[in-house]
Amino acid sequence: MRGRLVRVAVAALAVLGLAFAVPTGGPASALGFDAKIQMIPVDGGVSLEALVLRPWGSGPHPLVVFISPWSMDWTENTLPALTLANKGYTVVSYVTRGFKNSGGEVGVASPTDVRDTSTVLDWSLANTASDATRIGVYGLSYGAGMGILAAAKDSRIKAVTALSGWYDLPASFARDDVRSASAGKLLHDSGRAGGRLSAETDLRLRQVIDPALSDADYADLVAWAEIRSPKTYLAELNANKPAILIEQAWGETAFPPGPMLDFYNAYRGPKRVEFRPGDHATPEIPALMGLPTGVLDPVYRWLDAYVAGTDRSITTEPNLQYTPRPVARGTERYTDTASAFGTPRRYRLTENALTTSTATGPAWSKSIATDTDSAVSGGQAMVTGTLQTFLLEPSPIDVSALDRTVAAVWSAEPTWTATTRIRGAAALHLPHTPSAAKGTLIAYLLDVDHLGKARIIGYAPHAWANAAPGQPRAADFAFQPTAYDLDPGHRLSVVVDGKDTLFVDANQPGSGVTLTNTGGAHLDLPVR
Template sequence: MKTLALPALLAGALCAAFTPATQAAPTFIADLDITTFDGTELDANLFIPDTPAPAGGYPTVLFTNSWMLDKHQYLLQAAELADNGYLVMSYSTRGFGTSGGMVDVAGENSIRDAGVLIDWLEAHYPVGKLGMAGISYGAGISLITAAQDPRVDAVAALSGWSDVIEGLYPGNTVNLVWGTILTTTALNLDPEVDAIWANLRATENIQGVEEFAAPRSALSYVRELNSNGTAVLMSNNFADYLFKPNSMTQLYSLLDGPKKLLLNPGTHAVTETLGGNNGHIWATTFRWFDRYLKDQPNGIDHEPKVDMTVRISNRLEQFDDFPVTDKTTRYHLHPRFTYFNNASMKTRPYSGWGWSNDFHGGSDTKAGTGIPVISDALEGFGIPVYTAMTGINGYHAIEYNSPLHWSTFKIRGTPSLELWIKPSKPEVQLQVHLYDTGPLGLGRLITHAPYTLHNAEVGKAQKISMDLFTTAYDVPPGHVVTLAIDTEGAIYQKPEDTNYEIEVPYRSSRQSVLTIPHL
């Protein structure tokens, strides 16, 4: 066996400290080498309850590891489930931990592996209803396996994805930071994945990238999930700029079976790993499995389907469905007069003389998402990304301020933007940010999204339509909402040629509109 990675050692130490006092400990088999369909060995561990199997077999959970981690990741959760009568296996997906094979990003081999592990469990133990769970990479594999294998009755997909393209290429923009993290931290990465990443960065063979992504995206398997009747729990985080909530809310809306959606502050996987939104995520996961694997009437199937925790305040709210509101405010963009003035956005359309504003590429501005990964993680602890709005350079950006809000403006959902632009180059990039700006000019980030045009019509007015990332945020009384648009962001790959101008035309016949859903 290889030397265990530090995360695995830490998880093992935590598990050793976990000693239930009220009953005998389940049997724990620390090392299982299971040969999969192609002769590859998969490394797993197993908790066996100390109680006899129920008549229908043990309720069973198969945990799948996150990227870079291994079978030790869920020792605490697995032990707790086993204490409550579950048979629980955790395994290292191929290419991670001491499992053989190459990392294929939830490819066919990895999905077949999960089926072999279910076969093994059924051959050695009385297995009843079965669920799969995982964070990040484990979430994606769990969803796709459930679609392809009707033996999976329930899934808990935490910080998962349903669309690979949205994760690595949001708004036709290369997610440089997260893509680099993924491709440089898997030591046994399939060469095909490196080729796909290279094509994406070079904007080459995008059709090939899409063909690679489709079978690895749960959105491709909605029919199968619905046909299987899989009970699907999904949890995603507002500042997760790898697997944004947007595609998961889309998947949620298309599912017909039992489903529940948790939307939380924080960044990718950190919220679930460090306690799970004050324990809410894991507590809900256990209740989900109790209901759909043990048939325990705990009421979760009659509760509101959407749990949304407001950013910064970390206040939990519950709603019957998503979208959580059908109420919106439409802000029409109005022009600024010089680079030193802010533009405005108003609830009435622009009806003045033909006008235009411009801003330029070539430099980043103070509009942004903070320090990549670090600032996103801190948000989960109630620490927002602050920006001095007066310091945003008007030559390289444009800001639109809403009217003053006299009462709390409760943004809930997915803001969208329709924007008329006239680009000077065929490839230009927009970094669109929404801020809560206070009386002293200090802004707190509400949400953002990138958008890149690769074959724009130069010098011609054209409308783009985009969604910002789903959010839940309360703008306090006395503050305004600011839409700040520049051309570079720390997370994303910028165009090779950044010497361009973007003109925003204003006409009564060309209305640029920001739509914000709110309570």
């Protein structure tokens, strides 16, 4: 009880600090607002805790419903909630079922969870002076995916701001059927710490990281995740056409950027997408702490345009924007993906090098053990990307020190005269002969400086099952899209090994592969 009082007191002080700091002029200023902690009844006899901010004045006011992040409550959304209330919006910031002081169990964006959002809308319209024709939803992380799902089911929602959310949950849990240890562990451990997982939720999240998961159980996991994917309801979203703002990090280890870019391309309503360096929710954290990063500015402007109807200037701007890596690069703005991303530049893999020459080189092969990790990895979940958010890069990799018995390396000659502007999703085709019927390979793109120190540009896993040991096959690695500047004097390298702590691999003790250029080994790198 004492903890709850402290939370209420902190929120009240924040409200008092902003309620009377009303901006003069501007499109939607209010004289102030009242704040109250409210329990909102939903299905199954469950009540959800919410912070309710009611602007002074008769209304009707535009309404924004905030959906809490995974394992957290409404306090994480306090700053944007107060900012919008100060602009004249009714704000109802609720905690999803199963977490913190809300009742029920965590269902991971189940149909029941999605219905809760509509029930909160019903309650908000019945208990506040809000305009039923001007409704928006804000979500960060879990709340972002929930907001998109709710907009597919409830046509009253006119706009969604989705920060670090998901579109295709099976693609978040696994890349090329290689399950994401980082996503599964993050969701399971933090969910248990901050909430009450249902028995099914606990089972499914443990399955994501289970190295012995059967094919049948994996199929069940995918089916469970598809029900919770906005991708499944794309037709309904395209029919309702809510205005959707997407903000995503290039280095997402929970919800990778590729599916969100697919969503942007497939969605037919008003839309805008912004990509930044960082990992899951790390671009938003400094802004939520009050730092002037600009990350929340598009959120306010998007809601002003499509909910309040007070300032539509954002609708005239290019709706695809990104900030390239490594750090301290300017934002680039485009009107479509065709102009935003590059065309493939093919590098052929010789025995040890990457070359753009089209000449056919000699045959080569090299063998690596896949049961031992090399010194290369995609990084540490929620650490590497966080460093990038704060304009830092993690410790570089010494390419010359890599053990060639467990890692294969190819390097291009440095480009001295111009920056290589990598824009888009790279693809690697690599013939190989496995020693085992099933296994995993991880491919990495590296930026290597003149001292031989490398940083990760991107990574991609590949898995196989039911292969004939000793028989040749090919691996096709699909990298996530990115924007990365390879500076003059730096060289591009490709590394392939068999293990990475970010993934659940299928390699057995003593297993290995022989890599070859039989039939052609090549990298397609999108360059603008």
